[in-house]
Amino acid sequence: MDKEQILEKLGGIFKMVMGENAANLETSSENASLVDDLGLNSVGILYLVIAIEESFGIRFDDVGTSDLKTVGQVVEYIRSKV
C-alpha cells in the first residue's frame, strides 16, 4: 500500500473521528499535530487508533500510540505495519 492510498483511507477515518472538519485534512500539512492542530483529545486519539487498527487490519504497539504526534507520523507508522 503506497502513501497516497494510505492517506486516502486515512482521510475517511479522520472524517469519521472528527466529523466534517476533517474535510480539509488532505490540504493540511503532514506536520499537522493531532492534538494541537487537529484538536483531538484523549478519546479522539483513542478513536483514531482503534479505527485505524480495524480499517487497516494492523495492531499498534503501546509505544506507537504515545509516539504518534503528527499526521505524517501516523502515515509512516501504518506504512511500517501493512
Next chain:
Amino acid sequence: MKEHIFASYTNKETFEKITDYSCINQMWSEAAANYGDRVALVDGQDYTFAQLDKMVASFRALLTQKGVKPGDVVGVYLPNCIEFAKAYLAITTMGACAVLLPPHLDNMTVFGCSMKFGMKALVYSSALEEKLDIVKAKNPALPLIEGGESCEDAAAGVDCPGPAVCTVLFTGGTTGKSKGAKLSHQAILEGVKNGCYGYPEVFGQRYLLVLPLTHVFGLVRNLMASLRTGSTLFICRNNKDMFRDIAVFKPTIMVLVPALAEMALNLSKQFGRNMLGEDMKTIICGAAAVAPYLVTEYKKIGITLLPGYGLTESACLVSGNPEAMRKPDSVGLIYPGIDYKIVDGELWLKGKTMMSGYVGDEENEIAYSADGYFKTGDLVRMDEEGFLYITGRSKEIIVLSSGENISPAELESYFYAMDEVQDCLVYADNSDGREVLAIQLLPRAVTIKALGITDVEGYLKEKVAQVNQKLPAFQRINKVVIRDADFVRSPSMKIVRSQNG
C-alpha cells in the same frame, strides 16, 4: 409504607438484596464469604473472591509491618490493575485512609501530596517509580511499598464507624482548583448502593473497566459496585484494546463517559457490527452531559443506556434515569436518602453519600451553605414526576465530553501573567461541530505598541503555543480568537462567561 421509587425497575428478590453496610470491611467480608469461588477480577489471569481476600489480608499485614495503623493515610499511586484493588481494599478494611493519586501526576505533585496529606506509606507501581525521585530525596522516611509486594502473614480487617474517612479523591470541585475530597465508608457504600438501582439485572454481572480507578466513577461505580454485587470485573489495561477485550470477555454491563459511549456507537455503525458485543445489556453513562440521542440509538441495538448524574463530592451517583427512553434528556430521579434543595436554580445536597469536606479548610467555606448543604454549582430543574434536568453550570468549570474537567481560571492565569494580555476567557467551543478548548484574548494595546508588535495575532498565537507545551494534552487550547473590543461584562465589571465564549 411508601414504595421505594426504584423498586419497580427490578424483581423483588434482586431489590431485597440491595442492602446497607456500615463499612467497607463489612461489605467486603460478606462478598468474600458469599462469592468465594466466583471470579472477582480478571487482570491477565482470574482472581476469585477468596483469592483476592487472601491477598488483601496479606497486604494488610504488610502495611502493618511498615508501620501503618488505623486512621493513618496511605497513598496509592497505581494504574488500573489487580494491585490497585488489593491495596485499596487492604487500606480501607484496616481502618486507614487511601489517597488515590492519578497516575498522570508528576514528580513534584506526588511529593507535595505525600507531605500535604501526611502519608504514612505510599503504595506504588514500578511503572511509575521514576516519578518518585523527589519523594525519595525529600521525604526519605516515607515507606514506599511496591504494589506487587506481599508477605507470609495475614491480618484481619476491622469494622469502622460509617462516618470515618477512608478515601481521598482528587477533584476540580466548584472552583476548578484541584483538591482532595474526603469520602467516608458510608459515602462510598451509599454510592455503591445507589448504583444498584434502576435496572433489572444487578448481581452476578460481567463488568469491563475502562475508566481510571482514581476517578469516582471508576472506583465506586465500577470496582466497588462489581465486588458488592458478586460480579466479575475485567480490567482493561490499555483502552485501545477495549474492543478486543470485549470480544473475549463478553461483558454484560459497562460504565462509560459519554465520549466513549459515542465512540463505541460510531465504530459499531462504521464497521457494521455491535462493537460492545452481543451480551452487553446495560451502559451506565455519566461524568459529563449525556446526549439524548445516545439513549435512543443504543436501544436500537438492544442496549439500555442509563444516564446519571453524580459528583466526586457525592461519592458517585446522585440520580439515575430508569426511564431513559421516555425522558432521554433527564439525568433521572434523585436517589432516596439524599437530602436536596434547589436554590436559585442551583442543586444543593446533603446526606450520607456526601463527602466529609475537602482536605484543607480554605475551599470548604465557599462549598457549603450555612445550613450544611453542599452547593453543587449545577443549575437544574425538576419536572412534576421528580425527574431532574441539568440546565447549566454556575460553577466556573468546563466538563469535556471525555469527562475531563478543565478549570478555565487555572488556564487563564497563564495569560493574565503576560503584560501583552489585557483580559482573556477560556471556554469550550462547539461552533465547528466538535468540541475544542478555545481562548479569547484581548491584547493590551499600550504594551503591544511599546513592544512594536505588528502581527498581534501571530504573536499571541505563539504565546498560546508556548503555554500549551507546558500542559497535559487534554488541557491544551486549540482555538485562539483575538478580540478587538472588550468582553461583555457584569455590573461589577466581571467577564460574563455565558455571554462571551
